[in-house]
Amino acid sequence: MGFYSQVIAPRLIDTVMSRPLFSEYRRQILADVTGEVLEIGFGSGVNLSYYPESLQKLITVDANAGMNALAKKRVKSSHIQVDNRVINGENLPMADNTFDSVVSTFCLCSIANVSQALQEIYRVLKPGGKFFFLEHGLSDEPNIQVWQNRLNSISKVIGDGCHINDDVDNF
Numbered sequence: 001m002g003f004y005s006q007v008i009a010p011r012l013i014d015t016v017m018s019r020p021l022f023s024e025y026r027r028q029i030l031a032d033v034t035g036e037v038l039e040i041g042f043g044s045g046v047n048l049s050y051y052p053e054s055l056q057k058l059i060t061v062d063a064n065a066g067m068n069a070l071a072k073k074r075v076k077s078s079h080i081q082v083d084n085r086v087i088n089g090e091n092l093p094m095a096d097n098t099f100d101s102v103v104s105t106f107c108l109c110s111i112a113n114v115s116q117a118l119q120e121i122y123r124v125l126k127p128g129g130k131f132f133f134l135e136h137g138l139s140d141e142p143n144i145q146v147w148q149n150r151l152n153s154i155s156k157v158i159g160d161g162c163h164i165n166d167d168v169d170n171f
């Protein structure tokens with residue numbers, strides 16, 4: 001992983017992802033997270049302040065050590081005990097049926113093999129467990145789709161692998 005991915009991209013991603021624009025979505029989706037929780041693509045830890053007060057412990061994974069380093073400040077000031085690991089979401093070392101909740105916000109768009117990551121999420125969830133996710137993807141508007149397709153290669157470079165034209169309904 002190069003200098004851009006480890007040092008520049010984490011700062012850029014943190015600036016974009018901590019914008020108030022996303023706050024209400026984070027609040028809504030994370031309000032019902034309970035039990036043993038795994039967050040995939042933890043990034044700079046922006047979700048920490050949106051988890052329910054009752055949550056005491058969280059296991060997180062992110063493929064980029066630079067993101068984990070940036071998350072340290074938020075982890076330190078949170079009441080939640082965070083076990084933050086540098087691991088790829090497509091290959092989780094956790095046992096089957098481990099978690100009540102798995103969380104992923106704006107991460108599937110950056111994962112190279114989404115179907116493998118989804119299989120892993122399903123595997124580590126307990127029966128009846130829930131997957132909470134927020135994602136962006138291909139617009140319903142053809143005019144916007146054209147630009148998403150045109151700009152996707154640039155987004156993958158600047159956003160450290162982020163695709164802006166994923167057909168989320170067909171993940």
Ligand SMILES: C[S@@+](CC[C@H](N)C(=O)[O-])C[C@H]1O[C@@H](n2cnc3c(N)ncnc32)[C@H](O)[C@@H]1O
Binds near residue numbers: 018110112161
């Ligand atoms: C756009 S950021 C979102 C960060 C955070 N979830 C948020 O909502 O602010 C995407 C994150 O996914 C991580 N990521 C990308 N590919 C991954 C993979 N294969 N496994 C785990 N994390 C990955 C990136 O390192 C980055 O931190």
